Amino acid sequence: NVMLIQPLSVSDSPGKTITISCIRSSGSIGDNYVQWYQQRPGSAPNVIIYEDNRRISGVPDRFSGSVDRASNSASLTISGLKSEDEADYYCQIYYDIFHYVFGSGTRVTVL
Amino acid sequence: QVKLLESGGGVVQPGMSLRLSCVASGLSLRGFPVHWVRQSPDKGLEWVALMAFHGGSKFYADSVEGRFTISRDHLQNTVFLDMTNLGPEDTALYYCVRYSGVYYDYWGQGTPVTVSS
Numbered sequence: 001n002v003m004l005i006q007p008l009s010v011s012d013s014p015g016k017t018i019t020i021s022c023i024r025s026s027g028s029i030g031d032n033y034v035q036w037y038q039q040r041p042g043s044a045p046n047v048i049i050y051e052d053n054r055r056i057s058g059v060p061d062r063f064s065g066s067v068d069r070a071s072n073s074a075s076l077t078i079s080g081l082k083s084e085d086e087a088d089y090y091c092q093i094y095y096d097i098f099h100y101v102f103g104s105g106t107r108v109t110v111l
Numbered sequence: 112q113v114k115l116l117e118s119g120g121g122v123v124q125p126g127m128s129l130r131l132s133c134v135a136s137g138l139s140l141r142g143f144p145v146h147w148v149r150q151s152p153d154k155g156l157e158w159v160a161l162m163a164f165h166g167g168s169k170f171y172a173d174s175v176e177g178r179f180t181i182s183r184d185h186l187q188n189t190v191f192l193d194m195t196n197l198g199p200e201d202t203a204l205y206y207c208v209r210y211s212g213v214y215y216d217y218w219g220q221g222t223p224v225t226v227s228s
Binding site for chain 1: 146148155156157158161170206213214215216218219220221
């Protein structure tokens with residue numbers, strides 16, 4: 001089964017740019033679209049990026065998604081980091097027949 | 112207000128059963144697949160089951176196949192998850208989620224399930 005591996009945590013100061021990686025363990029990252037979800041403490045996840053790099057309406061353009069076939073990974077980049085961006089972030093794919101997989105999750109801390 | 116509201120979670124002993132319910136208000140579940148996704152500290156987010164919009168097709172994660180059953184009541188705009196032979200590995204917060212076909216667009220607040228002796 002495919003696993004999506006994310007760093008446990010990423011942190012930086014306000015105004016900085018951070019990137020969260022999501023490495024696909026098997027198969028090609030380009031085979032299936034990647035979604036990204038933001039989960040604030042005490043709340044359910046909310047989709048912020050879908051189909052690799054499309055932003056959900058209302059999501060600031062500080063958030064962007066990309067895919068790198070060379071490293072077989074997807075990335076979520078947050079620029080101009082704000083305190084409100086503190087949350088857990090999860091990548092997710094759907095592959096084959098009814099395989100829905102979430103990444104291991106990354107805790108973003110704004111210093 | 113658009114929301115999904117889960118209920119039915121609780122604390123049970125290993126081997127027991129629970130029925131989770133998910134009621135939609137302010138949005139329709141008709142025409143959309145509905146999934147159950149669970150979250151635990153050790154396993155993170157884990158897909159559990161889905162029911163296709165027409166209600167005929169149901170699919171399950173390997174970890175719950177044969178023990179969990181998903182069903183829906185179109186008239187009541189409600190989805191259920193019947194869980195049997197529960198084990199400690201099933202301890203998690205269970206979310207009912209609508210799937211747009213591309214991403215999960217509406218989540219409930221979750222209902223907690225604890226399996227412990």
